Each structure stands twice: as structure tokens, then as C-alpha cells.
Amino acid sequence: MSYLALTLILGILGGAYLYWPAYRLGLSLALGLSYFLWGVLMHKRELHWQIVLEYFSLALMGASLLIFMGLRA
Amino acid sequence: MFKILSHLFWPHQSNNYKAKTLHISSLSVLMLLVMAGQILITIFSRSIPTVLGIASSITAQELVDLTNAKRVEAGLPALEFNQLLAQAAQAKAADMIVKNYWAHTSPDGATPWVWFKNLGYKYLYAGENLARDFSDSVGVVNAWMNSPTHRENILSNRCREVGIAVVHDNFQGQPTTLVVQMFGTQVSSVPVEAKAKVGRITEAAEAVLAEVQVVSSPLIDSFSLTKAVSISLTLVLLVVMVIDAVVITRKRIVRLSGKAWAHLVFLGILLLVIIGIQPGLIL
Numbered sequence: 001m002s003y004l005a006l007t008l009i010l011g012i013l014g015g016a017y018l019y020w021p022a023y024r025l026g027l028s029l030a031l032g033l034s035y036f037l038w039g040v041l042m043h044k045r046e047l048h049w050q051i052v053l054e055y056f057s058l059a060l061m062g063a064s065l066l067i068f069m070g071l072r073a
Numbered sequence: 074m075f076k077i078l079s080h081l082f083w084p085h086q087s088n089n090y091k092a093k094t095l096h097i098s099s100l101s102v103l104m105l106l107v108m109a110g111q112i113l114i115t116i117f118s119r120s121i122p123t124v125l126g127i128a129s130s131i132t133a134q135e136l137v138d139l140t141n142a143k144r145v146e147a148g149l150p151a152l153e154f155n156q157l158l159a160q161a162a163q164a165k166a167a168d169m170i171v172k173n174y175w176a177h178t179s180p181d182g183a184t185p186w187v188w189f190k191n192l193g194y195k196y197l198y199a200g201e202n203l204a205r206d207f208s209d210s211v212g213v214v215n216a217w218m219n220s221p222t223h224r225e226n227i228l229s230n231r232c233r234e235v236g237i238a239v240v241h242d243n244f245q246g247q248p249t250t251l252v253v254q255m256f257g258t259q260v261s262s263v264p265v266e267a268k269a270k271v272g273r274i275t276e277a278a279e280a281v282l283a284e285v286q287v288v289s290s291p292l293i294d295s296f297s298l299t300k301a302v303s304i305s306l307t308l309v310l311l312v313v314m315v316i317d318a319v320v321i322t323r324k325r326i327v328r329l330s331g332k333a334w335a336h337l338v339f340l341g342i343l344l345l346v347i348i349g350i351q352p353g354l355i356l
Binding site: 003006007010011014017018021022035038039042043048050051053054055057058059060061062064065066068069070071072073 | 097100101103104107108111114206247295296299300303306307329330331332334335336338339340342343345346347349350351352353354
């Protein structure tokens, strides 16, 4: 269920990113932030800084790639 | 060599049963490399635009032909190309570059219709479509046709003439191709030819118009380069993540880590979005 929610949230944000080019910066940040928060919420019982950093670094890298793509497009 | 590759991409005792590529330190290095690469692309696309820049094959004639093809498909008469409208479009494009804005109305309140009036084009009906950063004419017209307001301009049965400007220049900090498409129907009783030469374009806009040139296509398109690097990076991480998940599950290794399935979903959607992104904005 939690994976379905993640897929839906990221899918909607990804679709919006492609459909509304004018809001790409905000949507890139929202996509990265959603993933990071999902990761933190899913691990709240066993939250270690390594796990937080793992989600943070992946989310930041994804958001950065989308921001750069949006700037070049 | 095999040991290095195994250390980088395979969960192993040497990398604490997590491929080194997926370690936070490696992800940080990759992100720094991406950022440095983007800075270099920006620097090179400005300093050597013939090697690295934007590749655009858009021409005014192609846009007129494609616009008319859409009208004919809809059972409407083709628009006639009007030189005054083309000049008005050039003046609008130059004004956007000089005053650094991306809008139908300029920061000092000049509407698109000011450019019609400045060139003596007396109109009954008029319209304006804008586009930027597209790589070809088909992409521009398709984007306009997918937007109800732009489509309405293209398929308006009130408009009889069209004028288009395609300008390649540095705009808002990066090399850009700006497209201005102007539609109009003249008040037929007013002879506009006599007024055509009485342009009242601002001096700054005239200066830009004089500079405007069609640049040759660069060897490497900065958008395509960024897209290729982003797809490669995401794909490598995705593959390493799959290998990591399979090996860890098979060997039943318990370790402190995020959820592999979540990472796969995130990277998968990221990859789809990057593959799907197309250049260009319309207004």
C-alpha cells in the first residue's frame, strides 16, 4: 500500500512536470521532497542517520537532474 | 580491473555488502560531477557556441506551411504571409531580448498590438503566439495545437494573414531560439503600404534586429547532452540497484539501508520523466 502511494505521488508529480513546463522548478523540488519524506516516514521506527542521508542524497540527485533538464529544455 | 568493477557495482565484502556506487559518498560525488558538468556546459555553450549550444532547425517558412496545413485540415483557408506582420514579430522578439521578458505584454505595459500599430498594420482582428527553446518547427506547431488558446489563434476563421519571426540569441542567460507568430486581418480600406516604412521601433530593439543572425547548428546540442548524461546516470544507478537487491535477497544479508523497492520506483519514474521531457515553452 505504501509503495502504491509512493508510485502514485511520484507518478502524478512526474506527469505534471512533463505537462506544465512553467512549473518545472517547483515540481522537481516537490518530487525530491516527497521521496525524502516518504523514506523518513517509512523508517520512523528504525530511523538512522545513514538511512536519512541515503534518501536525502537520492532525492537531491533526482531533483537536481530534473532541475537541470528543465533549465536546458 | 575486475576487482574495481566488482567493488563499484556488486555487493561484496570489500564494500560492506553494498555496491560502492550506492554509498552516500559516491552519490555525493556523482551529484557534484553533474553540477560541475552543467556549469561547464553553460560556460562552453557561451564561449564556443559553434561546438556546444542549442541546435534549432526552425524556419519561418516551415512554420507558415505547418500552420496552414493545420488550417486546411480543419477546412479553413490558408493564411497569407504578410511582411508587415513579420516585421512586427521581429520587433516584438527584439524587444523581449532587449528588455529581458517572456510575456505577451512588456514590463512597460506595451501589448502585442503596439507592434502592429507601429508598423501601420491596421487590424480588425489580431493574435499572437510565442514559443522558445524548441529544436524544430513541428515541435513548435504541435505544442501550439495542444494548447487551446494557441490552437484558437491558428484555427481562427477571423484571421487572414500571418507573420513570423525566428530569432536565435542569448535570452535570459542562455542561447535560445525565440519564435513570435502574429496573426491579423487588415482593415481593407486602409492602404498600409504607404505606412510600412514608417517604423517606430525603439533604438534598442533596432540594434538587436541588426545583430540578429541565424546561427549555424552547434556540434553538440546542450539539451541533448544533458539528457544523455541524465539518462545514463539514472540507468546505471537503476541497474546497480537491481543487482544489489537481487544479491542481498539471495544471500539473505541483513544490513542497515533504505528500501530497495522504493529506490527502484523513484529511479524508474525519474528515468521515464527524463526520457519524456521535450524542449520548448509556449506562451
